[in-house]
Amino acid sequence: MKSSRNDLSRCHWCSADPIYQAYHDQEWGVPEYDAQRLFEKLLLDGFQAGLSWITILKKRERYRQVYQGFDAQFMAAQTDADLQELMLDPGIIRNRLKVHAARQNARAWLALAEQTDPAAWLWQFVGGQPLINHFAVHAEVPAITTEAQAMSKALKQAGFSFVGPTICYAFMQATGMVMDHTLDCFRHAELAGGAATVKQQ
Template sequence: MSTAPRRAGWAESDPLLTAYYDTEWGMPVFDETGLFERLSLEAFQSGLSWLTVLRKREAFRSAFRGFDPELVAAFNEDDVERLLADPGIIRNRRKIEATIGNARAVLRLREEPGPDLPELIWSFMPERSPAPGSDAEVPAVSPESQALARELKRRGFAFVGPTTVYALMTAVGVADAHHVWSHRRGCSGLWNPDGSRSAQPLPFAPR
């Protein structure tokens, strides 16, 4: 019986995607900077391929100062022009300006009563994850991603539609979209293979 790893189709199309799938996709991210980076990169991916983003990831990190929300929130029009001239990143003015605005929204969450960014995102962890048996069965949105997208928009975030937000949720372990036959199913430790939650505690309480 073969024990070779089994992956989603998209993860087999390029070595960079394979490495991302095998080591990162679906693993929990709980820190503010890590979640802000992933939220930003998912927004830049909108309308493009994730491979394009991965190839530019280190350039993005350099251009956006490691995605430190405090540093990015202080960007001004000179920084926007600098970023638009940077061939290492995706040069889209609306997405650049949204990233700066989102950094400011992250800081507002810190200052206001209620959840910060990690607590807010993880509060929308579903009761069950999908259990796809094929690429066609992997959902693009969920009720929780729709609700989280609405809440993020209400709090001043941009480029956070339900599809982008669901991509974020599955990327950082809030939901498990690995195929049921994948060697990475349940890799986060937060989900059982059948899509039910595991007993592993979270640093934040889901809703």
């Protein structure tokens, strides 16, 4: 029932916003192995830099529209004129560096895909399996880890931008590479117990 859903104990960062709660309950920390979805999440975390995640979450559908479902081929082929037009769209973050970085990252993604499976390549930084943490409170959750630093360095070497260690760790948390729901959150027991399933939105 709706009332019981609202009464659930969630992570400290999750507000009462229904969109945020749905994201927390259904997506965050759930292992994601689909390359296309990983590409989308990596770019969205880059767009978040300097902003709140809920801001990006509320613009996600518009991003999916303008990028044709985060089609890397489409994004990589965008012209400077296309990007300038995107800068006029109020439905996305109109930051020139981020708009241009998205095209750059799409090209880097395609180059990576020619050499290896991008999903497996990203998951290698956690050994191919989710790292299950058991933090009691939000203050214990790190912003950067050695795994995130390694991913950031490798992504930059592969030609990506907006992939600093903090962004990479947020990406790892979002995609379930690390499971950072705190012990007081109802999702911790579900995900730590191996009940995680990929939920498409």
